[in-house]
Amino acid sequence: MIQLTINGQPQQFEAPINVSQLIDHLALHGKRIAIERNGEIIPRSQFSQQILSHGDQLEVVVAVGGG
Amino acid sequence: MDNLVIAGKTYASRLLVGTGKYKDFNETRAAVEASGAEIITVAIRRTNIGQNADEPNLLDALPPSQYTLLPNTAGCYTVEDAVRTLRLARELLDGHSLVKLEVLGDPKTLYPNMVETLKAAEILIKEDFQVMVYTSDDPIIAKQLEDMGCVAVMPLASLIGSGMGILNPWNLQIIIDNAKIPVLVDAGVGTASDATIAMELGCDGVLMNTAIAAAKNPVLMASAMRKAVEAGREAYLAGRMAKKLYSASPSSPVDGVIARSDTVTAKPATNKSA
Numbered sequence: 031m032i033q034l035t036i037n038g039q040p041q042q043f044e045a046p047i048n049v050s051q052l053i054d055h056l057a058l059h060g061k062r063i064a065i066e067r068n069g070e071i072i073p074r075s076q077f078s079q080q081i082l083s084h085g086d087q088l089e090v091v092v093a094v095g096g097g
Numbered sequence: 098m099d100n101l102v103i104a105g106k107t108y109a110s111r112l113l114v115g116t117g118k119y120k121d122f123n124e125t126r127a128a129v130e131a132s133g134a135e136i137i138t139v140a141i142r143r144t145n146i147g148q149n150a151d152e153p154n155l156l157d158a159l160p161p162s163q164y165t166l167l168p169n170t171a172g173c174y175t176v177e178d179a180v181r182t183l184r185l186a187r188e189l190l191d192g193h194s195l196v197k198l199e200v201l202g203d204p205k206t207l208y209p210n211m212v213e214t215l216k217a218a219e220i221l222i223k224e225d226f227q228v229m230v231y232t233s234d235d236p237i238i239a240k241q242l243e244d245m246g247c248v249a250v251m252p253l254a255s256l257i258g259s260g261m262g263i264l265n266p267w268n269l270q271i272i273i274d275n276a277k278i279p280v281l282v283d284a285g286v287g288t289a290s291d292a293t294i295a296m297e298l299g300c301d302g303v304l305m306n307t308a309i310a311a312a313k314n315p316v317l318m319a320s321a322m323r324k325a326v327e328a329g330r331e332a333y334l335a336g337r338m339a340k341k342l343y344s345a346s347p348s349s350p351v352d353g354v355i356a357r358s359d360t361v362t363a364k365p366a367t368n369k370s371a
Contacts, residue, residue: 037143056146062156063144064189066181071188089143091185093155095125096140096171097115097257097306 032084049077058090065090099334101302103279104195104227104248106165108135111296112326113167113281115306119315122158128309129159131319136165138197138304140172141186166190167229169197174210176200176217183221196221197251197283197304199231207257211238215245222246231283234268236275243278250276251283251304254295258307260287263294273299289318289325296329297337 032043036056043055049072053059065072066089072080082088101108114134119125129137137159145152159166168186170179183196200217202210209231215238221228222245229249230242239250252272255261262285263269273280279301286292286305295303303326312318 037146039146058144061144062154062189064141064185066185069181071184073188089181089185090146091141091182091189092144093139093166093168093186093189094142095116095119095155096169097117097138097304 032082034082034084034086034088036088037090046081046083049080049082052082052088053077056090061092063090063092099330101279103136103229106195108165110135110323110326111302111330112292112323113138113302113304114309114319114322115304116155116159117306118310122153122155124315125155126158128315128319129164131316131323132309133323134164136167138167138169138306141168141170141182141189161190161193165195166193167195167197168193170199170217172201173199174201174204174213176213176220179213179217180220183226184224187226194225195227195229195248197229197231198247209233209253211235215241218242218245218247229281234265234272236268236271239272239280240275243276247278249279249281249301251281253284254282254291255285257284258311259285260308260311261285262287262291263298266294266298269295269298269300286322289321292322292325293329293332296326297332299333302326 032046034041049065068087101111110133112132112134113136114129114132115138116125139155168183170182173179173182179198179200186196187194198217198221200210200213202208211233214230218228218230227248229251230247231251232239232242234252239252242250252269254263281302281304282295282300283304286303286308288308292303309315309319309322
């Protein structure tokens, strides 16, 4: 069991997962998003390689209206 | 052609618009289209987790293929938050490096914290971002930002979202006169005449959001702003006449005015009751 904090909310997972699996789990597949892990950008090209670890802090962002 | 050039890229429109505060994405798109803007600002925010995955996306309404998206750091009060936000934005927008930096100092006035802004700008420029920077209207700070390598300085005309117009044209004028990079008024425009005044001062462009989005008819106001910016730019290029204090000058010829007779004089009224 691992715990990730995603946009400030804790979530538990049965087993370690990679970023692509997390995106599918969050139903964000195909969406234009960017992800930061513990303060570092995860390039899109590395989504399937990076395995997330217990305690990781993730920020998942989109573009919204703003001035 | 009289184009706006920012970081080597040419734009026909000198009006930049934000995409916040609209009723829905249809209104956003209609207002952006009516404004003629080519550069539009967007904010970067956490996505909703686990709720409404089919929520419409701003970038579907305003595709990056049609517009130059300018991600901002609105809501950031620290160097770290601003820098992290723009790194995320660059990843989100496929390596696009033109950004709007703002580091705020106070939630009540949204006045920029220039000490932190200078630090953030330095980091971002080292990381090859092209930084358009929201700044106070301090001419010394504006020059420092230019010397550091910012690609445009964007002084406030008045507080963000206040609609108070151009409160200190004198400072803006000094900033414009000193600058070799584009100067854009960002924040404070309330109505079309404010945008025109900014352009008449010699600003290279105007960035606005609330003046359009909070109008009763945003699409019509967007069209008004487009014309206001164009009118102000043309007036600036044309070069206004000198102001002549207490010295009228007729526009029509002084000679040749018709008259019934040179001898016509007004007769004094008679007072019959006297």
